[in-house]
Amino acid sequence: MTVTDAARESVEAVLEQDRVDSHLNPPATYDLEAWPVPTGREETWRFTPLKRLRGLLDGEASDARLTVDTTVPEGVTLTEITGEQARELGELPPNERPAALAAALAGGALLLDVPADTQVEEPVVLRLHGESLDDLVYGRLLVRVGRHAKVTVVLSHTGSARYSAITSVLVGDGADVNVLSLQDWDDDAVHLGRDSILVGRDASVKHTSVSFGGDLVRTHANVEYAGPGGEAELLGLYFADAGQHLEHRLFADHNQPRTKSNVVYKGALQGEKAHTVWIGNVLIRKVAEGIETYEENRNLVLTDGCRADSVPNLEIETGEIEGAGHASATARFDDEQLFYLRSRGVSDEDAKRLVLHGYFHDLIRKVGIPAFEEQLAATVEAELAKNVVEGLDPVSAR
Amino acid sequence: MSTLEIKDLQVSVTTDDGPKEILKGVTLTIGGGETHAIMGPNGSGKSTLAYSIAGHPRYEITGGSVTLDGEDILGMSVDERARAGLFLAMQYPVEVPGVSVANFLRTAKTAIDGEAPKLRTWVKDVNAGLAAMNLDPTFSQRSVNEGFSGGEKKRHEIAQLELLDPKVAILDETDSGLDIDALKVVSEGVNRFRGREDKGLLLITHYTRILNYITPDFVHVFVDGKVAESGGPALAEELEANGYDRFVNATV
Ligand SMILES: Nc1ncnc2c1ncn2[C@@H]1O[C@H](COP(=O)(O)OP(=O)(O)OP(=O)(O)O)[C@@H](O)[C@H]1O
Ligand SMILES: [Mg+2]
Numbered sequence: 057m058t059v060t061d062a063a064r065e066s067v068e069a070v071l072e073q074d075r076v077d078s079h080l081n082p083p084a085t086y087d088l089e090a091w092p093v094p095t096g097r098e099e100t101w102r103f104t105p106l107k108r109l110r111g112l113l114d115g116e117a118s119d120a121r122l123t124v125d126t127t128v129p130e131g132v133t134l135t136e137i138t139g140e141q142a143r144e145l146g147e148l149p150p151n152e153r154p155a156a157l158a159a160a161l162a163g164g165a166l167l168l169d170v171p172a173d174t175q176v177e178e179p180v181v182l183r184l185h186g187e188s189l190d191d192l193v194y195g196r197l198l199v200r201v202g203r204h205a206k207v208t209v210v211l212s213h214t215g216s217a218r219y220s221a222i223t224s225v226l227v228g229d230g231a232d233v234n235v236l237s238l239q240d241w242d243d244d245a246v247h248l249g250r251d252s253i254l255v256g257r258d259a260s261v262k263h264t265s266v267s268f269g270g271d272l273v274r275t276h277a278n279v280e281y282a283g284p285g286g287e288a289e290l291l292g293l294y295f296a297d298a299g300q301h302l303e304h305r306l307f308a309d310h311n312q313p314r315t316k317s318n319v320v321y322k323g324a325l326q327g328e329k330a331h332t333v334w335i336g337n338v339l340i341r342k343v344a345e346g347i348e349t350y351e352e353n354r355n356l357v358l359t360d361g362c363r364a365d366s367v368p369n370l371e372i373e374t375g376e377i378e379g380a381g382h383a384s385a386t387a388r389f390d391d392e393q394l395f396y397l398r399s400r401g402v403s404d405e406d407a408k409r410l411v412l413h414g415y416f417h418d419l420i421r422k423v424g425i426p427a428f429e430e431q432l433a434a435t436v437e438a439e440l441a442k443n444v445v446e447g448l449d450p451v452s453a454r
Numbered sequence: 455m456s457t458l459e460i461k462d463l464q465v466s467v468t469t470d471d472g473p474k475e476i477l478k479g480v481t482l483t484i485g486g487g488e489t490h491a492i493m494g495p496n497g498s499g500k501s502t503l504a505y506s507i508a509g510h511p512r513y514e515i516t517g518g519s520v521t522l523d524g525e526d527i528l529g530m531s532v533d534e535r536a537r538a539g540l541f542l543a544m545q546y547p548v549e550v551p552g553v554s555v556a557n558f559l560r561t562a563k564t565a566i567d568g569e570a571p572k573l574r575t576w577v578k579d580v581n582a583g584l585a586a587m588n589l590d591p592t593f594s595q596r597s598v599n600e601g602f603s604g605g606e607k608k609r610h611e612i613a614q615l616e617l618l619d620p621k622v623a624i625l626d627e628t629d630s631g632l633d634i635d636a637l638k639v640v641s642e643g644v645n646r647f648r649g650r651e652d653k654g655l656l657l658i659t660h661y662t663r664i665l666n667y668i669t670p671d672f673v674h675v676f677v678d679g680k681v682a683e684s685g686g687p688a689l690a691e692e693l694e695a696n697g698y699d700r701f702v703n704a705t706v
Pocket of ligand 1: 468496499502512
């Protein structure tokens with residue numbers, strides 16, 4: 057058994073107790089009463105600048121929609137269903153107010169259905185586009201993947217809106233699912249998204265959240281397990297520019313034995329008041345013997361005036377685990393790396409570009425969707441080109 | 455003819471107790487086609503000299519000058535110095551995760567030549583350059599120096615020397631930590647470089663071992679931040695036999 061020291065302490069502290077619910081992750085429910093409008097003092101809301109949500113938590117009704125552009129491959133269907141049907145199909149209930157509002161006010165849901173044993177080679181891409189920040193939009197999506205099916209789903213968000221969405225991914229036994237959520241919004245968009253994944257027995261899931269655009273993006277990626285042997289890999293990549301708030305909240309709920317979760321989020325920040333938040337919650341329940349979990353968050357701060365908050369939380373209710381660990385690091389460009397590259401004639405700007413490319417490289421490769429890997433690498437470099445030159449500090453610019 | 459001229463160079467580093475003077479007036483001229491060896495005890499300032507010439511930001515130049523072909527290089531940025539024709543093979547080459555050797559070499563070559571190398575010949579050159587250093591072609595897809603053994607890092611430095619083809623190269627203890635076969639391979643690479651027209655070489659080393667393969671024209675004994683004595687190859691033999699005692703004591 058490999059457990060970090062920090063984890064070992066929590067094991068001892070928690071073992072005597074017999075808690076069921078995670079104090080950081082209140083029980084999920086559709087009941088709006090359970091989700092009052094946050095004040096900003098709540099542990100789960102304290103990092104988020106509520107004013108910039110532009111009323112997204114008020115509960116105002118709206119008929120506005122994002123446009124959905126997609127080509128659905130053979131064997132897969134995309135249909136509109138009612139909220140009732142979504143719940144009957146096993147939608148994962150809301151675990152916070154915006155998700156509850158989305159469920160209550162979206163007026164139905166989209167169902168992407170991948171029947172059992174279907175193997176879809178090309179990614180199923182849903183291009184979700186918003187026309188304007190004036191639009192208040194609630195979204196509700198269900199992705200149902202039957203047993204032993206294999207599929208890649210990309211949710212690409214562009215344009216602008218005030219958007220709150222609840223997404224549930226139900227993964228059948230032995231299925232292999234890859235989900236990419238790409239937040240490539242215009243500068244003013246506000247996006248609150250909750251993706252929850254139920255991992256079937258021996259199923260394997262990858263979920264990647266990529267956030268480049270938007271004024272405020274706050275997403276959840278949650279996994280829980282329907283049976284033993286499931287594996288989840290939760291990846292994330294973000295690049296915050298001046299004034300942007302990008303918040304990624306993870307929750308791996310090990311509620312079944314011999315399950316695995318592996319979380320890697322990497323971000324870069326540049327410009328005044330660029331703010332990122334990463335919260336990585338892992339709960340290992342009493343029944344969850346023999347599980348393995350690892351979570352890691354790295355932030356590269358490119359200029360002064362940025363802030364990266366990074367909080368890993370591990371709650372452990374059983375001592376019988378295979379391995380649990382976490383790492384979190386926030387750093388600036390490494391002067392020695394830049395010096396080495398520049399001593400080979402590479403300009404300061406190109407040296408930074410190379411180091412940044414290298415920083416994200418492994419993660420981009422892991423996304424496992426070749427059609428998007430190149431686009432991601434190019435976006436990273438384009439982000440860097442935006443204003444890193446202004447941010448050069450005098451020492452390294454010498 | 456390319457000439458690296460170091461005149462009365464004085465360098466300090468910032469420490470917790472304020473600035474500390476490390477180089478106390480170094481004067482040395484490396485002419486085109488010449489090989490100079492610098493030998494000196496640990497902590498005498500050899501790497502400081504190398505890094506200061508290359509422009510590492512940690513070192514503050516407090517006096518003196520360094521010119522390459524008459525041009526002041528101390529006023530240049532690190533990358534400008536490299537593009538002017540300076541190369542430093544480092545004592546501890548730096549790892550750059552996620553950046554492949556191939557990408558790194560192509561970016562460096564493009565920067566130094568001012569244009570991208572011809573793809574076809576370049577790939578061949580890189581593979582040949584790696585092969586000459588006994589590094590198999592898979593190295594070009596690995597991250598720069600990441601997970602390289604000590605000897606592989608040094609051989610990678612010399613592969614760069616041959617590919618980037620500077621005017622003047624400074625090798626900071628490239629021989630340390632090499633086994634005898636690697637030492638031969640590295641020496642052959644350095645000698646090929648020396649065989650090109652008008653190349654200057656400053657070889658920093660602790661051991662005369664490498665001087666059996668790379669014969670210097672001049673040997674300098676470096677003690678306490680300056681050159682204590684200069685001579686021919688015979689001086690290296692004396693150091694091998696008697697150590698640095700004579701010079702260290704002389705400065706006390
Ligand atoms: N940042 C620093 N702060 C304090 N002292 C420093 C710093 N950098 C270098 N020095 C000191 O300067 C002196 C010269 O160091 P340098 O690395 O140049 O020696 P060297 O001759 O290359 O030694 P070696 O043979 O061990 O490689 C040493 O005493 C070293 O401790
Ligand atoms: Mg040294």
